[in-house]
Each structure stands twice: as structure tokens, then as C-alpha cells.
Amino acid sequence: MLLIERVKETEFLAREFLLWLWYNSEVNGGTYKLEDGDVELWVDKKIVLRHDDDEGTEKIVFTGDNLNLKEARFALMEKKQVTESQLRLKVEENEYSFTIDSEWMNIKTLKTPKVKQDIKEDPEGIFYEKMFLIEQAISAIDTIYGEFIELRLSPAWNDSVKPALLNWISQVKE
Known part of the structure; x- marks a missing residue:
């Protein structure tokens, strides 16, 4: 099987992940309890939806x-x-902005907080601080995605999460 075929077969997971993030950002304020402490992740300024048919x-x-x-x-x-x-x-105290697409789960346009190092005092420090900030964001996203996959594969997905998502979607009529 070609890589592109495998990506297409599992793209639904990325779409469900983005939907779950959106749901959590509206219903739970987008707060996630991770081992290193709480992080917040919420939908901001743009969302793209698509429907494919014949x-x-x-x-x-x-x-x-x-x-x-x-x-x-x-x-x-x-x-x-x-x-x-x-x-x-x-x-x-660090805030990031980025876009995730569902096809390849790419993180695009990652904007990190400004680097606090002074280039004159520590030119290499700027590089290392920027790498730290990028790693901090990617690590948090990876951990949240890991929690999503665990939840998605558990019985709780069909028992409580999926019905809650469907209910949240249907509440738009009200």
C-alpha cells in the first residue's frame, strides 16, 4: 500500500481530533491536564470544513x-x-498560534512567543531558546494527541464522548 493511500485511510482520525479540540475549546474551555501541568488549547480565528461526494x-x-x-x-x-x-x-506563560491540517497532521505557521535573549549578550542563546519554545509547543500537542488517540480507542469514545459530540453539534439549532 502506498503512503498516500495509508494517509487517506487514517485521515478521519485527524478530522475527529480537530473536531474534538473544537468541542473541548467550547465546552471545557480548552484546558488539558498534562503531567507537567495544565495547558490551554482552543480554536482561534479560522476553521475550515469540507465535504466530498460524487x-x-x-x-x-x-x-x-x-x-x-x-x-x-x-x-x-x-x-x-x-x-x-x-x-x-x-x-x-508562553502562548503559541498555529494551524493544523487533517490530511498530513501538519503544523503550519507556528508562531512562538518572542525570544527574550539579547543577541549581543548570547547569540547562541537565541537559537536554543527558540528551539525550546518550538519543542514546548510540539510536546504539548503530541501529548494532547496521544490522549485523544487513547480516548478514541477506548470504549469511552462510543459510550460517552461520541454521543456528547453529536449532542453538541445538534445544539446549534437552539
Whole structure:
């Protein structure tokens, strides 16, 4: 089996992950309890939904500073799936912004906090601090994704999480 075929077969996991993040950001404030402490991860400024069928592909992009996702949640009821999401992550005092797509689970446009080192005092320190910030963000995302996969493979997914997601989606009518 070609790599692209394997990616297409498992893309649903990434789409479900992005949906689960969106749900958690609205319902639970996007707080995750990790071993190293709490982190916050929430949908921010952009979400892309897509629906593929025999007639073609329909893609809808929702953007804005005060992102009202009521219309986007309504699109979920119309069988559209989350394919890309701009997210904001807060780890300790550090805040990050980035986009994740569901096809390859790529992290795009990762914006880290500003490096605090002075280039004149410690030129190498800037590099190491930037690498630390990137690693901090990726580590938090990896841990949250790992928790999602554990949950997705557990009986709790079908027993409680999936019904809660479907209920949350259907509440858009109200």
C-alpha cells in the first residue's frame, strides 16, 4: 500500500481530533491536564470544513477575530468535516498560534512567543531558546494527541464522548 493511500485511510482520525479540540475549546474551555501541568488549547480565528461526494468537493472557511462558529457547527450537521483549524496554545506563560491540517497532521505557521535573549549578550542563546519554545509547543500537542488517540480507542469514545459530540453539534439549532 502506498503512503498516500495509508494517509487517506487514517485521515478521519485527524478530522475527529480537530473536531474534538473544537468541542473541548467550547465546552471545557480548552484546558488539558498534562503531567507537567495544565495547558490551554482552543480554536482561534479560522476553521475550515469540507465535504466530498460524487459531485465534487465543497469547502467552507470561517475566519474572524470574534469567531462565531454557530454557522460552522451547522455545517457539521450538513456532513462537512473539519479539515483545518487555527489553534492557540498556552503552556505556562508562553502562548503559541498555529494551524493544523487533517490530511498530513501538519503544523503550519507556528508562531512562538518572542525570544527574550539579547543577541549581543548570547547569540547562541537565541537559537536554543527558540528551539525550546518550538519543542514546548510540539510536546504539548503530541501529548494532547496521544490522549485523544487513547480516548478514541477506548470504549469511552462510543459510550460517552461520541454521543456528547453529536449532542453538541445538534445544539446549534437552539
